[in-house]
Amino acid sequence: MSTILLADLGPLAQLRSGRLGRRLPQLYVGLVLYGVSIAMLLQSGYGLAPWSVFESGLIQHVPLTLGEAVIVVSFVLLLLWIPLREVPGLGTISNAVIIGVAIDATTAVLPEPDAIVLRVGLMVGGVALCGLATAMYIGAQFGRGPRDGLMTGLARRTGRSLRLVRTCLEIAVVLVGLSLGGALGIGTVLYALAIGPLTQLWLPAWTIHPVERG
Template sequence: MTIATPVRPAIQLADLGPVAQLRAGRLPLRFAQLAIGLVLYGVSLALMVLGDIGLAPWDVLHSGVTRHLPITLGQAVVLFSFVVLLLWIPLREKPGIGTIANALVVGLSADATLALFDAPAAMPARIGLMVGGVLLCGLATALYIGAQFGRGPRDGLMTGLHRRTGLSLRLVRTALEGTVVALGLLLGGVLGLGTVVYALAIGPLAQLMLPWFLIDLPDPAERLGRD
């Protein structure tokens, strides 16, 4: 006789406002994971810049903007994060603590990393940086989303458009990234093999790693019972 092994229900991402995010508990672990994830996200962006064989779609746009404005790549990331947040308003998306932290920390971390390291000349090293950047970005994404402090600015734009238009997330994401890549190219941004690798790999990597770092929050009814 075979005894069926109970299947643990999948952990779900919470859709909470800033106050509810703080009241959800496990704050030391969640804040630490959020901070580590956002810093590593900026480092991953910098690794792809140092590899110089193609950037992530949004960073094609960021790199194009830096050719026309006296700002660093990290500053362009911060600037566009807040521009994108303005687009949340008509979509009625709710920013969380992680949303604002994402808008600030990722760009600062990228600039700090770029200030510390020089780009290598050897192609094997450049390929290693590109691949490492993509893998690290998948890990960083799982860390900061798993902390349950809300979506990043660009992720929120994607989910907001999905909710408002009824189009699939895949279609919305493809349309958004295609648009920002086209704008970035018009501005002289960096497109290459790394862009293709990132576009194909980041979704599966984040989906694979998110369950490893998703912090389970108490059920709202349980929190009310304790209050």
């Protein structure tokens, strides 16, 4: 019996890889916390994560909440997975739904503060929590989220690096989001600079090694 780290497991292999008693709760807690972190950034008023900038712009033109827009965009992106031959897992579908629900639920109970120090606290705390939440749901090893799968699929099909593809995608969605009236601010910059290092910092502690079955 051996172990594997961040393996590219198919949907059935993800469920057959054991340790579900820890992996499943970690997946869903991570996704909920991710949604909470986006709501914190939203209520700070200092800008959102790149994809959320796009979704916040989208809701200026359609009758959706931010959480509902996240869900709709997620499933549209999953359609783009088809020509890229990406295979969704339990974490993929869960990501598409739970994060959006958590955003709206948190926004409903978390007021937008007036004091600058509280706004800054929400911004910094939101970015930090997002890094932790990302490490948790990735470390549970139930598949990529809709946005990550688009990135990896495009990188594989174009032969470009993941870093380049991600950068181009995020610049594109921010520009489109801005044109739609999305929420861009210092929080967006902080997120872009910090989310990678934070996730890398916490990922080893939250990676669960599924059992590789012969």
